Amino acid sequence: MIKVGVIGFGMSAQVFHCPLIDSNDSYELAAVVERHGAKSQAKYPHVRVVRSIDELLAISDIELVIVTTPNDTHVPYAKQILESGKHCVVEKPFAVTETEARELAAVAKKTGKVLSVFQNRRWDGDFLTVKQLLLEKALGDVVEIESRFDRFRTYKKPNAWREVASFPGSGVLYDLGAHLFDQIVDLYGPPEFVTGNVRNERQIDGAPDDSFLVVLDYPSLNFKAVCRAGMLVRDKPPRFTVLGTRGTFTKFGLDVQEQQLKDGLTPRDTAYGKDNEFGTLDSEVLPKINVRGQVATLDGNYAAYYNNVAAAIRGDEQLIVTPEQAVSVIRIIELAKQSSEERRTMSF
Structure with a gap:
């Protein structure tokens, strides 16, 4: 078994990392860094x-x-870990700047240690379903994916560094954009052009961005991705809308795994990852033969992320979420910010 240490025991460690590690037979949750108290030991004696x-x-x-600490610590902590001879997983975002991201990727290459960013949402059930539909060409040639992650909250959370504009890497662009952009990079690689509109729609003093609309454009593939998130969306639109030359797929609702983990379920439970919210497919399956119906959502599987990390550490598999992809995501975030500020499309 691979013995694991976790730095920090906030929401990310409590909800995601520690339950996923503790329920995985490839790992032993061995130690947790807590500056004060011993909450982790109360949960895991x-x-x-x-x-x-x-x-x-x-x-x-x-x-x-x-590493599950605030965003500005990810790079220095990860460097220290790699240089000490240990493998490292970093909570997203991988870094705050592209320059830092490239430096960190270089350290991993130099040390020969496994380095990955926790992009668990590649194993969301809805995203896995979209990937399968693309693989099966169920929509023909896909020309657009709209991917949204919306919430409704009119106030700023107290004592939340993610909602302090002066804190490096705060705001929804780093928080949610890191996931949405990674999913598109997983499907299509880095974009050719990036256009961003990043805003503080709630107009809260001292708060960072709480809304973005970012277009990742792939003109050579006749494809674009529209990635959106906001905090003033009470009536939620589809999580995914996929447009193709033969039809359309839509899926409402967020993946169930985060809430299940909060409720105490783990991948060992039979109900884990099962989403009862079906998607809708409207597609021409044969010339002039159109079908409209429900598509069962594939089971979500966050455990697969850590299964792959373990296999990569043992040398049995290639790492799926790579430092190179993580660098691309941070570059997209920075280009989206620049595009919004300068009101122009940026070349990747």
């Missing part, structure tokens, strides 16, 4: 609580360290 990163890295048999 076998876990050792340490007070610093140095103390964690001194534990010789820990092979993998997961």
Whole structure:
């Protein structure tokens, strides 16, 4: 088993990383860095609580360290982990700037250690369903994907660094854009052009962006992706709308796994990952033969992310979520910001 250390025990560690590691037979959750208290030990009695990163890295048999701390710490902590001879998973976003992202990827290459960013939403059930429909050419040649992640909250959360404009990497562009852009990069690779509109729609003083509309354009493929997120969307539109030369696919509702993990379910539970919200396919299956019907959502599977990381550490599989892809996502975020500020389309 791969012994794992986790830096931080906030929402990300409590909801995602620790349950996914603890329920995976490839891993042992061995230690958690908590500056104060021992919340992790109350949940996982076998876990050792340490007070610093140095103390964690001194534990010789820990092979993998997961960084779940605020965004501006991801790069320095990950560098320290890699240079200590351990593998590393970083919570998204991979970095705050493209320059930092490239530097971190270079450290991983130099040390020969596995480095990945936690892009769990590649294993959302709805996204897996979209991938399967594309693979089966159920929509013909796909020309557009609209991908949205919307919420409704009119106020700023108290004591939340993600909602402080002066904090590096705050705002929904880094928080949700990192996921939406990664999904498109997974399907099509980096875009050729990026056009962004990034705004603070709630007009809250001291708050960062809370809304974005970013178009990733692939003219050589006759394809574009429209990625959107906002905090003032009470009546939710489709999570995915996929347009092709033979038809359209729409899917409402968010993937169920985050809520299930919050409710205490893990991948070991039979109900885990099962989404009862079907998508709708309206497509020409044969010339002049049109079919409209429901498409069952494939089971979500966040466990697959850590299964692949374990296999990559053991040398049995290629890493799926790579540092190179992570660099592309951060570049998209920076180009979207620049595009919005300068009101022009940016070349990738």
